[in-house]
Each structure stands twice: as structure tokens, then as C-alpha cells.
Amino acid sequence: MKGLFENSLQLTRFMLRRERITSAVWIVLLLIIVAGLVPGMYTALDYYARLELISVFENPAMVAMAGPVFAAENPTFGAVYANLMFVFVALTVGIMNIFLIVRHTRADEEKGRYEVVRSLPLGRLANINAAMITALIINGILAITMGLAMYLGGMVGDTYMCLAGSMLWGVGLGVTGLVFAALTALLCQLSAITRSVMAYSFVTLIVLYLVRAIGDMNTDLEWVALISPLGLILRTQVYIQNNWWPIWIMLGTTAVVAAAAFYLTSIRDIDQGMIPAKPGKADGGFLLKSAPGLTFRLQRFTIIMIVVGMFILGGTYGAVLADIESFVASNEMYQTLILGPFMDISVLEGLPVDEAIAIMNQALSAAGVTVAEMFSGFINGMMAVMGLAALIVFTTKAKSEEKDIRTELVLAASVSRTKYLAGFVAIAMISAILLQAAVALGMYAVATTTLVNPGDLSISFVLRSALVFVPALWIMVGITVLLVGLLPKATGFIWGYLGYSFFMDMFGRIDIFPSWVARTTPFGWVPLLPLEEINWITMAVKVMIAIALTAAGFYFYNKRDINAVNH
Amino acid sequence: MSLSVEIKNLNKYFGKFQALKDINLEIKEGEVFAYIGPNGAGKSTTIRTLLGILQASSGQVKVFGKDAWKDAVEIHKRIAYVPGDVNLWPNLTGGEVIDLFVRLRGSHDKALRERLIRDFNLDPTKKCRTYSKGNRQKVALVAAFASDVDLYILDEPTSGLDPLMEQVFQDCVMEQKNKGKGVFLSSHIMSEVERLCDRVGIIREGQLVEVGTLDDLRHLTSYTMTVSTERPIEGLENIEGVYDIAKEGYSVKFQVNTDKMGIVINHLQPFGITKLESTPPSLEELFMRHYGATS
Ligand SMILES: Nc1ncnc2c1ncn2[C@@H]1O[C@H](COP(=O)(O)OP(=O)(O)OP(=O)(O)O)[C@@H](O)[C@H]1O
Ligand SMILES: [Mg+2]
Numbered sequence A: 001m002k003g004l005f006e007n008s009l010q011l012t013r014f015m016l017r018r019e020r021i022t023s024a025v026w027i028v029l030l031l032i033i034v035a036g037l038v039p040g041m042y043t044a045l046d047y048y049a050r051l052e053l054i055s056v057f058e059n060p061a062m063v064a065m066a067g068p069v070f071a072a073e074n075p076t077f078g079a080v081y082a083n084l085m086f087v088f089v090a091l092t093v094g095i096m097n098i099f100l101i102v103r104h105t106r107a108d109e110e111k112g113r114y115e116v117v118r119s120l121p122l123g124r125l126a127n128i129n130a131a132m133i134t135a136l137i138i139n140g141i142l143a144i145t146m147g148l149a150m151y152l153g154g155m156v157g158d159t160y161m162c163l164a165g166s167m168l169w170g171v172g173l174g175v176t177g178l179v180f181a182a183l184t185a186l187l188c189q190l191s192a193i194t195r196s197v198m199a200y201s202f203v204t205l206i207v208l209y210l211v212r213a214i215g216d217m218n219t220d221l222e223w224v225a226l227i228s229p230l231g232l233i234l235r236t237q238v239y240i241q242n243n244w245w246p247i248w249i250m251l252g253t254t255a256v257v258a259a260a261a262f263y264l265t266s267i268r269d270i271d272q273g274m275i276p277a278k279p280g281k282a283d284g285g286f287l288l289k290s291a292p293g294l295t296f297r298l299q300r301f302t303i304i305m306i307v308v309g310m311f312i313l314g315g316t317y318g319a320v321l322a323d324i325e326s327f328v329a330s331n332e333m334y335q336t337l338i339l340g341p342f343m344d345i346s347v348l349e350g351l352p353v354d355e356a357i358a359i360m361n362q363a364l365s366a367a368g369v370t371v372a373e374m375f376s377g378f379i380n381g382m383m384a385v386m387g388l389a390a391l392i393v394f395t396t397k398a399k400s401e402e403k404d405i406r407t408e409l410v411l412a413a414s415v416s417r418t419k420y421l422a423g424f425v426a427i428a429m430i431s432a433i434l435l436q437a438a439v440a441l442g443m444y445a446v447a448t449t450t451l452v453n454p455g456d457l458s459i460s461f462v463l464r465s466a467l468v469f470v471p472a473l474w475i476m477v478g479i480t481v482l483l484v485g486l487l488p489k490a491t492g493f494i495w496g497y498l499g500y501s502f503f504m505d506m507f508g509r510i511d512i513f514p515s516w517v518a519r520t521t522p523f524g525w526v527p528l529l530p531l532e533e534i535n536w537i538t539m540a541v542k543v544m545i546a547i548a549l550t551a552a553g554f555y556f557y558n559k560r561d562i563n564a565v566n567h
Numbered sequence B: 001m002s003l004s005v006e007i008k009n010l011n012k013y014f015g016k017f018q019a020l021k022d023i024n025l026e027i028k029e030g031e032v033f034a035y036i037g038p039n040g041a042g043k044s045t046t047i048r049t050l051l052g053i054l055q056a057s058s059g060q061v062k063v064f065g066k067d068a069w070k071d072a073v074e075i076h077k078r079i080a081y082v083p084g085d086v087n088l089w090p091n092l093t094g095g096e097v098i099d100l101f102v103r104l105r106g107s108h109d110k111a112l113r114e115r116l117i118r119d120f121n122l123d124p125t126k127k128c129r130t131y132s133k134g135n136r137q138k139v140a141l142v143a144a145f146a147s148d149v150d151l152y153i154l155d156e157p158t159s160g161l162d163p164l165m166e167q168v169f170q171d172c173v174m175e176q177k178n179k180g181k182g183v184f185l186s187s188h189i190m191s192e193v194e195r196l197c198d199r200v201g202i203i204r205e206g207q208l209v210e211v212g213t214l215d216d217l218r219h220l221t222s223y224t225m226t227v228s229t230e231r232p233i234e235g236l237e238n239i240e241g242v243y244d245i246a247k248e249g250y251s252v253k254f255q256v257n258t259d260k261m262g263i264v265i266n267h268l269q270p271f272g273i274t275k276l277e278s279t280p281p282s283l284e285e286l287f288m289r290h291y292g293a294t295s
Helices: A008-019 A022-035 A038-044 A047-058 A060-064 A077-104 A106-110 A113-118 A126-156 A163-187 A194-218 A219-225 A229-234 A247-265 A291-330 A334-337 A353-366 A373-402 A407-411 A417-452 A459-467 A470-486 A495-507 A535-558 B043-050 B072-076 B096-102 B111-121 B133-145 B163-178 B192-195 B214-219 B256-270 B283-290
Strands: B005-012 B017-028 B032-038 B058-063 B079-082 B151-155 B181-185 B200-203 B207-212 B221-227 B242-248 B251-257 B271-279
Touching: A008 A022, A008 A353, A022 A077, A022 A126, A022 A495, A022 B005, A038 A077, A038 B181, A047 A060, A047 A077, A060 A194, A060 A373, A077 A126, A077 A163, A077 A194, A077 A495, A077 B207, A106 A113, A106 A194, A113 A126, A113 B207, A113 B271, A126 A163, A126 A247, A163 A194, A163 A229, A163 A247, A163 A495, A194 A219, A194 A229, A194 A291, A194 B200, A219 A229, A219 B111, A219 B251, A247 A334, A247 B251, A291 A353, A291 A373, A291 B151, A353 A373, A373 A417, A373 A459, A373 A495, A417 A459, A417 A470, A417 A535, A459 B207, A470 A495, A470 A535, A470 B163, B005 B043, B017 B181, B017 B200, B017 B207, B043 B058, B043 B181, B058 B200, B079 B096, B079 B133, B096 B133, B096 B181, B111 B133, B111 B163, B133 B163, B151 B242, B163 B192, B163 B200, B181 B192, B200 B283, B207 B214, B214 B256, B214 B283, B221 B256, B251 B256, B256 B271
Parallel strands: B032 B181, B032 B200, B079 B151, B151 B181
Antiparallel strands: B005 B017, B005 B058, B200 B207, B221 B251, B221 B271, B242 B251
């Protein structure tokens, strides 16, 4: 057993060198987006805006999305901001770590680079050990800089962002990163194909997110949320109680999972996974006749998985729609927010929940809307931004194929560039409809069984409120196509824009920004049903913008060198 | 006879770096042309320009009389391409990839496909990620030779093949050559080039330094001569074009430029030749000379 880790530190130095740009960019962007926004958000979110925001997020659907609200009793800026942002920032750090570990373990191995490294006088576990140490160092840097940045950002005013809380926030993010690094290292042992490993890791991430949602939604099942690092992290209650116990649990988990990954590495062969590759068909099926067919064939499992995932996610929210009625009936802020336009809410004061619901529904139905409808509209917006991530992956697959030097093989086989790219774009565009429809149907299917009054939510309304986002999604796909055609090295930009859109969607629901700010993303131009009406002219304009962006992307793709991304 | 490839004043820049400098080249249909040169000379860059995957910075590139960039799709119906480093989709099997490429090129000769799979000793049911480098190359080669095309563009297609498979490959090329199909072959394996090719082009640092048949190229260089005579040879070193003289008793070994051969034989005659051997330079030596000129 001696010498298994030989020369790990040399290798770590080499990995850190390779990371000096990528990880630095991740960390700097995170610092800017999370801590850099603090002063601006502090002015935007005054005490009353915070109360309003808290009520919005106390709604069961939002708890499922962002976790429970702990900041209600003492809504200092720091407490509210950290509370609402934690799950999403932690998710981002998780994604950063998935990429980090895959890059240095399985991807290197599949590309044949690891073999060269292994031929050097290194221990058998040196590589995975070095990758984990690299993750430790990078997450450590993130934790410290993030903690300090939050503390400094919080000095603008009465934010109550103390040094201890800020450091806990930073360390919490770093430790969440470590858990995902260890999980990814373990999953990297399963398959020899980088893409599969990546898929396993992201599915794990999403499952852990959903597990947290289930635990957070049901107070008597809170322990379920503690299974997930994303649930644990929230229990630190940064700037409120500053609990450290979740950190220790997560560090322990990291150690156990990493040990399992080390063990599997030590017993498997290089270039192999725990799941062996099975022989396949000797002939190409009917899909392998055209370039778009190939593109679909390569991604069909991913597409199916994501559609099913969105259906389940929609169903999860459908399940909480029933609770929402009673929630609205008993929450004053929501009454103002939602019922305000339709009735005098003071009549509800002091009424038992049942009666309040009845009165409320009466008022709403006089206006032709239901509480369930209002929330399905809300949720569909969030789901649209989440589904967008998949659409971006489908579109940028054109670039990753090019990077792996496979595009030229297909183009050399008498396929026009337009047709080649069209396969990727068509899949993304059609998926935009599929994903939105899947969320709507999932929500409808579950809601009809849980709603006291199933007629409150009609299938046509749910579909409409989901599909109304499709033109905005197409615009985002169009921007991605343009990047692939014109600036293939800068496609990462679209992820930043997605993050920004999500952020706007989250904080834009209470009117803290001037309306033009919300309109800096295509989603800001989507009517929120049923409060707003569909304007077919703006819809048509959006579709036209999407077409123009896409066409421009094709134009430039036809004009540029292929494989330029590798240099 | 019409031209399959016609390159005029081709320049290619990557940013400020000039990868191809004023390349001029014509290849006839049905010709087997070898394109050789040191690493990084610009062979793959030329080939990718021929395929319309890279756009020429200036100059003209035509394949079958059509513009390589604008009419790429039309041209590709008549060509098959095999790169040296074949990257395939890890989740597809070799058989699936072969069918894909053959169908995209618009041909479907099932029997030929089966025969080639057998000749190349390939298991088409394996996932591409489990293939060795040589086997991945075989997948691309089978897909190329199973397609009915007029020009094969091969960029170091055999860098991973074993000697047995190298033989199968050469047979395939000969078969196509006999059918009148053209081949554009970039290779570092000189024996392969010597055996298969009608003409050779040598590229160095982006410049096409030599084009011609093997014999043409030999004319430009020198032969190695070994001579034994009855009397010791004198005055050889005074003849222009003779060098690297090594005497060993009555036997002398030296290099002589091809055009000075007659003069040298005349000079040797009076010394009473008992044995005379002249060896043409091997392609390998030719290239060493051209490649070596860099430094
Ligand atoms: N997209 C690119 N951007 C920048 N430089 C490039 C690009 N593609 C090729 N080069 C450079 O152009 C030169 C020629 O490369 P090329 O691949 O054509 O060489 P080659 O003759 O095929 O070499 P080898 O025998 O190693 O395959 C090299 O110096 C290479 O680094
Ligand atoms: Mg090359």
C-alpha cells in the first residue's frame, strides 16, 4: 500500500497551474455577482421591500424553490439576502466543482492525458488525491475571499452582515463545493465516458435539490432536507443564528464519499468504469442517415430525461398548489399582493381559514381567475429559466462536437453547415416547447388530484401560461446560436446571462427595480398570466427577434473556420 | 485530363501566424498524390482548406473544378476523408458510424462494407470508446473505402495500423487506383508513399518546396556510388558535384549529383573499373535532405 499517494503534491501544483484561469474566473464572477451586488441590493431592498419579499418566499411553492425562510422574525438585510440566495449560489458552486473534478479525472483519462501522467513515478491514487486537494484549495480560496467580500460589501449600511456570519457564508459555500467535488469523484469511477459521468453528476445535483425541496415543504419531514447538502447549508442560518454544525456534517460526508472514490479508483483499471461497456448494434439504425438524425441520436436520452425531469418538477409544484389557497387566505402580505386588485382584503381579517378561502375564491372568480392559476403562472416563469439551461446545452453541443474534432468528419461527408447546425438548433427550439409543456402537464396532472376544487385550474390555462414563455426561450437560443457562429470561444457568456435572468426573475417579482431593468432580459417581456394578457404583437416581435438572431448565427457559422475553437 | 485539385497562390493565416505561404499545386484526376513534410509544416491545414473546413485567407482552391469553400457540399459527394486522429462518438458502435458516413455520402454497397470489415478485421458491434487508436482508424477507413467516391483525401491514415493492416490499406488504395480513383495522401511512412504514389509534393514551413514524380525528385539530388578500380583513383575531388568521398584502398565511395554522372564515369574509365555500384537515394534520404535544410 505504500506509495499510493506518491508525488500527489507535485501533481496538485500542476493542476492548480491549469486552473489558474478557469477557476479564477468562476471565483471572481461569483464574488461580483454575490457579494458585489450587496450594496446595490441593500438600497433596493428597504425594510418594507424585505417584508414583502419574505412573504413571497414563505409561500410553499417558493419554499420548494429556494428553501424555508428563517429570516422572518428579524428581517435584517443580511439575513434575508443570505437566506434567499443560499440555495442558488450553493448550486452554482456545486456545478463549478463538478466541472473541476471531471476535468482533472475522467476527462483527462478519456482523452488519454492521464496515461502519460500515470507513466511517471506517481502513486496509483496520486491523481484523484491531487484533484481532491486542488478542490480543497480552490474551495478554500472561494470560502475566504467570499467571506471577506460579503463582510466588506455589508459595510455599506445597516446590513447586520457581521464578520462571523460572512465567514460562515463563505465557508458554507466552500464546503458545499467540497461535498459535490467528492460526489463527482465517486461518480467518475462509474463510467468511462466523460459525458455519462457528467450526466450522473448533474442528475445527482438535481435529485439532491429535489430531496431538499421535499424536506423543506413538509415540516414533519424536515430530516429529509438534511440528507441534502443544499438543505443542510440553509440550516446554518447565516446572519441569524450562525450555526456551524451543518459544516461539520458536510465535512464528514466529504471524507466518507472521497474515501469511497479513492477505494474504487484503487481497484479499477485505467480507462475503465465500474459499469462495463456493452456491445451494440453492428448497423446504423434509421436515425443515422442524416446529420440532424445523428445529432438527435446522440442526445435523445438526455432529451427524454430532461422532459421527464421537468414533468416531475411541474408535478412537485402541482402538489403544493393546494396548500397555497390556505396560505394566501392566512397571509396578509399575499392578500395585498394577490387579492388586492380584486377585493377589499380587510373583510378577511379574523375569519377562519375555510371561510376566508371561500370569500377569496368568490372574489377571484368574479374576476375570472383563481389562486391556483395565479401561482401556476408564477411557477412557469421560474421553470422556464431552469429549462433554458437544457436548451443552452443542446445548442452549444454544436460547439463541443467541434471541439472534439468530430464536426469536420460529418461536414467532410457531404453535409452543409446549415444543415449540420440546424440539427442542434431544431432540437433546442422544439425542446423549448416540450419542456414548457412537460412542466404544465406535470403540474396539471398532480394539481387535479390535490386541489379542493380541481376546476380552479384548467389544462388550457396551464398550457397557455407555460407556453407563453416559448418565444423568450427562443430568443435565448437565438443568442446562443449567434455566439456559436460568431464568437465560439465566448459561448460561456450565455450562462452569465441565464444567471442574470434568474436573478431578475427572483427579485423582480416585487417591484424593487425600475421596470426597464426587468426588461433587460427576454423574460421581462413575457406577460404573467392571468393578471396580464397575451399581446400577440409583442409575441410576434419576439419570435421575429429570435429568428433574426438565429439567422445571423447561421450566417456567421457558414463563414468561419471550423476547429478554430481548439486554438 | 481534367484536374481533381487545383490550388493557386493559397495563403492561410491564423491570426498573425502564416501557416501556408503561396501554395500552387495541380493534381490530375485518378492520380495518387503524396503530400509530405515535417510536423507542423501545414499538411493538415492544406487538407482542411481542400475540404472547405478552413477558409483560404487568399488564393484559389478548387476541387473537381469547384470552389472548395463555396461548393463544399457538392464536392464532398465525390470525396472521402480520413484524418490521422479519428475522434468518434463514444456511445455509437463502429458499425453505426460506418453506416452514417457511407449514407451521408450517398452510397450503400452492403457487400463491400461487409468485405472491408472482414479485411480490416474489425468488430463493428463495439462502442467507439472501447476501440484502440488503430481500430478507430479502421472504422474511418472502412467508411471511406465503402463509399463510392472519386477522390480519397487521407491525412496520415495509417499512423496507428499494424503492418498487416498497413498491407490491407495499401491493397485498398491500389484497388482504387486501378479503378481510376484519385488519392491525396499525407503520410510520414515513406515506404507507403514510395509504393503507392505517382507524384510527391514536399511542404516545409508552409511552403511547397518540391513537386514531382519520384524520379523527378531523384534527378535533383545525388546518387551514392561505390567504385573499385585496378589503379588508385585520383583527381575525383576536383570534379564539381562530387562530395563525401571516402577512400578505402582501391575502393571509393562518394556522392555524385545526377547531372554530373557522365563526367564522373568518363573520369573513372582510365583507372580500370572492376566494380561499379550506384544506388538512387531512397525517399527517406530525399526527405532527410529537405527536412534537414530547416536548421
Ligand atoms: N486553428 C489554428 N490556429 C492557429 N494555428 C494553427 C491552427 N491550425 C494549425 N495551426 C498551425 O499551423 C501549422 C501547420 O499545422 P498543420 O496541422 O497543418 O501541420 P501538419 O503538417 O499537418 O503537421 P503534422 O505532421 O504534425 O500533422 C502549425 O504550426 C500549427 O500549429
Ligand atoms: Mg497533420
